[in-house]
Every structure is written in C-alpha cells, then in structure tokens.
Amino acid sequence: MVAESYIAQFEAMSDSYLKERASDIRDVAQRLLYHITQQVEENHSLPEKLILVASEVTLSMMASIPTDKLQGIISIYGGGSSHVAILARALGIPAVMGLSLSLSEIHKKNVIMDGYAGSVILFPEKPLLQHYQLLLAEDNDLKKLVDSGDAKEAVTADGYRVSILLNTGLNENQHARVAGHFDGVGLYRSELPFMLTDSFPTEQEQTDAYQRLLNEYAQFPVTMRTLDVGGDKQLSYFPIIEENPFLGWRGIRLTLDHPEIFLVQIRAMLMANLQHQNLRIMLPMISAIEEVIEAKKLINQAWQEVKTELNLTSEAFPLPEIGVMLEVPSSIFIIPRLAQEVDFVSIGSNDLTQYLLAVDRNNSRVAGLFDSYHPAVLQALKMIVDNCRRYDLEVGVCGELAGDPIGALILVGMGYNKLSMNANNMAKVKYLINATSHAELKTCIDLALQANAGADTRSIYRDYLDSKNLGGFVRAGK
Structure with a gap:
C-alpha cells in the first residue's frame, strides 16, 4: 500500500523524467515483497x-x-x-x-x-528468420571490421583530419576500453558527483572526483561542463518544480542565481587541476553575453582565491581555457561577441534541435518531430561553423549527432573537425571518416542544404554510402 501510494504520486507528475522514476519505486517494492514472501530462492535455468x-x-x-x-x-x-x-x-x-x-x-x-x-x-517464418540471420551476421562482421581500426586516427581519404573526443560522466569505467583511441575529453558531465549524494557535495568531495578524472586522462585536455541540472536532470535534494522545465531555471541560469554553488564547483575544478593543468571549463545553456561575463568574473574570483591560498603565480598556475555550449538558438547570433570572451564553443546538438524545432524530445506525442537532419538544424549548424571560422573561434560538437553515422559525415562535410561522442560510437565514426573523402562529403552537404526535409537528407547520405559499399552503417531505422 505504501509503495502503491508513492508510485501513484510519481505517475501523476507532469515532468516525464520524474514520471518514469515510478518504475524504480515499483522495482524496489517488488524486490522487497519477493524476499519477504519467498522462503526458498527460485533457481531459474x-x-x-x-x-x-x-x-x-x-x-x-x-x-x-x-x-x-x-x-x-x-x-x-x-x-x-x-x-x-x-x-x-x-x-x-x-x-x-x-x-x-x-x-x-x-x-x-x-x-x-x-x-x-x-x-x-x-x-x-523461416524465410524471414534466415533474412534477419544474414543481417545479424553482416552487422557482426561490420563490427569486427570497425573494431580492427580502433587505434587509427580519423583522417579522410584526401587528408582531412578530425579529432575524436570522448563524452564521459555517466559511465566513468570506460577508460581502459578506449585508451589511446581518442584525442581528449570533449564533455565531462559534472552532474555525476551531485547525483550520487543526498546533499550538495562539499568542495573536497568534488575536488576528489574531478582529480580522479584529470589524473586518468592526464595526457589529454579534459573539458568539464559546469553543473547542468534542471529540465530532465533533477537533484532529489534541490527540487525544481516548473510548468515547462526545459524553458526554465536550468544550466547557467541556476548556478548564476546561486553563485555559492558555482564558486565551490569552480574552486574544486581548479584545485583538481593543480598537478596536470589539463582542465578546460565549459558553461552550459548560454543564451546571452551577460551570462558569460558574469560567469567569467566568478571563475576569475575562484582562481584568484586558489592562487592566494596556495601562494601560486599566474605563470605557475594559469587560468584554464573557458568555453560555452551552443544549445540555445540565441547563442548562434552572438558568436562575434562570444569570440571576444571565450576560447572555444561546443554544440549540444540535442538541445539545439529541441529548441529550434520546439519539440520536447521526451514527449512521446511529438517525439517523431524531433529530427536532427531537419533543414533548419542543418542551416544553423552551417551558420555556426562558418561564423566560428570567420572569427577564429574553436568549435566542436558534443551532442548525439557527432556519434551518429550520417550526423558525423554531415558535420565533417560542413567543416567541423572536433567531434565528441560516447565510447561505443568512436570506432564506427572513425571507420566512416577513414573510408570517405572530404571533397565528396562537401558535395553531399551542398545537396543536403537544399533538401526540403530530413528524410531527403537521409536518402542523400544512404545513396552515397551505398556507392561506397558502406550502406550497412545506415540500415533503415539507424
């Protein structure tokens, strides 16, 4: 009865992320009831x-x-x-x-x-089983082929080099599996230390967590995103109840309203960076230049405090590079000013697509409208890379699009050369980049930018990959 009461409360919530937590409560309740009532452990074969x-x-x-x-x-x-x-x-x-x-x-x-x-x-029936067995065998062969080139650099057939970076923070036990196969950490989601506790972690607890990561990837630059909660990422001890959380108090908006949270996190990052100095700091959900200026003041304050406390000089302990996430459409139009304030930008393609198309990607009613190949998304991505090149601003992509076979080829064709993704997609994306030419990808993107719908873009790239005998990477539904 107690469990059903809690389950009903969660199922009644409007936020889709919190609503799905009802299944976690149901799972715990079922396990408890099973162990209370089951006298003999069942032996399942x-x-x-x-x-x-x-x-x-x-x-x-x-x-x-x-x-x-x-x-x-x-x-x-x-x-x-x-x-x-x-x-x-x-x-x-x-x-x-x-x-x-x-x-x-x-x-x-x-x-x-x-x-x-x-x-x-x-x-x-048997013919269909045989057909899918062939598809499965092809998929396994493709995986073996892809994995054999894990350690290669990502360079197109005509010499265009792409840096492959790692997204981490949700699964920190992946370093051994991909060591030596990437060029740095493009996104560390710093929410993890906050989600594993029942209260805000102390500065020392955060320092320890960040130090482990910076030590593990000591030979690489590590880009840490500052706390990005709100929307579909909630902290149990800091609940945010809003009618539309994705357009509300999240990311940099929250941390600037609570500078005490932001300063502790920045101090922890800087303390963790003392030994290897491989840290880069990235600010999420930037929509206005004032947010960057205010955040930089707080970062500089934390840096001055750490230097003073440890009696360090600016030469011995320089301020890390600072970048921002391009996720809110307004940020696209302030790139000239951003170039004066930050060292790099990284595109969060998931949120950028969501906000450009006005589609909540967690809402099943409109999920079908979420299309990363939508003409408006492609035009925005092209505008970003062209402007960043014009203002000599480093740009990369750390959203799901970077690890998607067609998405990666779209981005490379546009001129992006820094793609950050989860470990599972690295070998596949590398293989595709090595097997294609930058000149051909530029031709594909010229066609895609004239397409009327995302489906047309998919067809362009499927036809291109079929012509290279790489069609297995983009089977229907991929």
Missing part, C-alpha cells in the same frame, strides 16, 4: 541466449541476467530516457521500449527484434 521481455523491464531484472546471455530487451512500458534504456545503450544491448504485446503469447517463443527500427516481429 536460463538459456544461453535470451531476450528479456516484461511489462516494465527494471534495472534489477537486467542485473539478474548475465550480459553474455542477454541479447535484447523488450519493455511494454518505459521510454528512451528511462534508466533501463540508458543502461542498455551503454552496454550495447538492443532495446525496444513502449510496445503493446501479450506476454503470455510470446513467452519462450522466437521473436525478431530490430533495435535500429524499434520494432518486434512475432512468430517469424
């Missing part, structure tokens, strides 16, 4: 390979199945921003969420799940 199907797949269900056996996840309830979906992506396990299925009908039956298209085929 699992097949060598299986697809986990449930009304609502939970983290504990996933944890109970060895990852070498788990081939996929199908959940009748849940969405792309659920913890299960995020974990599945991190593990490279196909997941299809939000399908209407009868669990009893498919229990212990063969099904085909297509994670690229987000679909499930029930009771497939």
Whole structure:
C-alpha cells in the first residue's frame, strides 16, 4: 500500500523524467515483497541466449541476467530516457521500449527484434528468420571490421583530419576500453558527483572526483561542463518544480542565481587541476553575453582565491581555457561577441534541435518531430561553423549527432573537425571518416542544404554510402 501510494504520486507528475522514476519505486517494492514472501530462492535455468521481455523491464531484472546471455530487451512500458534504456545503450544491448504485446503469447517463443527500427516481429517464418540471420551476421562482421581500426586516427581519404573526443560522466569505467583511441575529453558531465549524494557535495568531495578524472586522462585536455541540472536532470535534494522545465531555471541560469554553488564547483575544478593543468571549463545553456561575463568574473574570483591560498603565480598556475555550449538558438547570433570572451564553443546538438524545432524530445506525442537532419538544424549548424571560422573561434560538437553515422559525415562535410561522442560510437565514426573523402562529403552537404526535409537528407547520405559499399552503417531505422 505504501509503495502503491508513492508510485501513484510519481505517475501523476507532469515532468516525464520524474514520471518514469515510478518504475524504480515499483522495482524496489517488488524486490522487497519477493524476499519477504519467498522462503526458498527460485533457481531459474536460463538459456544461453535470451531476450528479456516484461511489462516494465527494471534495472534489477537486467542485473539478474548475465550480459553474455542477454541479447535484447523488450519493455511494454518505459521510454528512451528511462534508466533501463540508458543502461542498455551503454552496454550495447538492443532495446525496444513502449510496445503493446501479450506476454503470455510470446513467452519462450522466437521473436525478431530490430533495435535500429524499434520494432518486434512475432512468430517469424523461416524465410524471414534466415533474412534477419544474414543481417545479424553482416552487422557482426561490420563490427569486427570497425573494431580492427580502433587505434587509427580519423583522417579522410584526401587528408582531412578530425579529432575524436570522448563524452564521459555517466559511465566513468570506460577508460581502459578506449585508451589511446581518442584525442581528449570533449564533455565531462559534472552532474555525476551531485547525483550520487543526498546533499550538495562539499568542495573536497568534488575536488576528489574531478582529480580522479584529470589524473586518468592526464595526457589529454579534459573539458568539464559546469553543473547542468534542471529540465530532465533533477537533484532529489534541490527540487525544481516548473510548468515547462526545459524553458526554465536550468544550466547557467541556476548556478548564476546561486553563485555559492558555482564558486565551490569552480574552486574544486581548479584545485583538481593543480598537478596536470589539463582542465578546460565549459558553461552550459548560454543564451546571452551577460551570462558569460558574469560567469567569467566568478571563475576569475575562484582562481584568484586558489592562487592566494596556495601562494601560486599566474605563470605557475594559469587560468584554464573557458568555453560555452551552443544549445540555445540565441547563442548562434552572438558568436562575434562570444569570440571576444571565450576560447572555444561546443554544440549540444540535442538541445539545439529541441529548441529550434520546439519539440520536447521526451514527449512521446511529438517525439517523431524531433529530427536532427531537419533543414533548419542543418542551416544553423552551417551558420555556426562558418561564423566560428570567420572569427577564429574553436568549435566542436558534443551532442548525439557527432556519434551518429550520417550526423558525423554531415558535420565533417560542413567543416567541423572536433567531434565528441560516447565510447561505443568512436570506432564506427572513425571507420566512416577513414573510408570517405572530404571533397565528396562537401558535395553531399551542398545537396543536403537544399533538401526540403530530413528524410531527403537521409536518402542523400544512404545513396552515397551505398556507392561506397558502406550502406550497412545506415540500415533503415539507424
């Protein structure tokens, strides 16, 4: 009864992220009830390979199945921003969420799940099974081919070099897997130390967390984004209740209104940077130049404090480079002024697309309208790179588009040469860049910039990749 009361409260919330936390409470409650009532632990005999199907797949269900056996996840309830979906992506396990299925009908039956298209085929006949077995074999062969070039630099056939950077902060145990295969950390999401505690972490706790990261990537530049909460990233001990959280109090707006939070975090970053001095600081959700100026004053204040306390000179301990995220459309039009204030900019393509198209990417009713290849998004990206080049301002991309096969080729064709992505996408993007030519990609982007819809852009790049025998990278639904 207590659990159902809490579940009902969360399910009634308007914020989609908080609403999905009802499944976490249900999971804990079910586990407690199971252990209270179950006198003998059941011994489940699992097949060598299986697809986990449930009304609502939970983290504990996933944890109970060895990852070498788990081939996929199908959940009748849940969405792309659920913890299960995020974990599945991190593990490279196909997941299809939000399908209407009868669990009893498919229990212990063969099904085909297509994670690229987000679909499930029930009771497939032999010819269809054979067709998908071929597709699966092609996919595995493609993965082996891609992984064989992990350690290569990303350079097009005609010599255009692209820096491949790592997005980290959600999964910090990935360094060994990708060590030596990238050129730096393009985005560290500093929310992690704040989300793992039940109160704001102290300066020392933050310093310890940032120091571990800066030590681990000592030979690379590490770009740390300052606290970016609000919207779909909430802190349990600092609740923000708003009618429209994505247009509200989030990112730099929140931290400038609470300079005590911002100063502690900057001091912690600077303290962690003493040994290797490989830190770069990035400010999220910038919409006006005044925000940059105010944030820089606070950063300079923290820097002066640390220098004084440790008796350091500016030469021995220089101020780290400062950059901003381009996520709000207004920031596109102030690039000339930004170039006078910051050292670099990085595009958060997810939020930029969301705000340009007025589409809440967590809202299932309009999720189909969220299109990173929309003509307006492409025009904005081209305007950004052209202006940054004109004003000699370093620019990169750290949103999902940078790790997407077509997205990466679009960006390279436009002239971007710094792409930051999660570890799972690095080898694939490198392989594509190595297998294509910058001149041909520029021709593709000239066509794409004249397209009327995102579907037209997809067709342009699918045709191009098919002509290079690389069509397997962009199978329907990818």
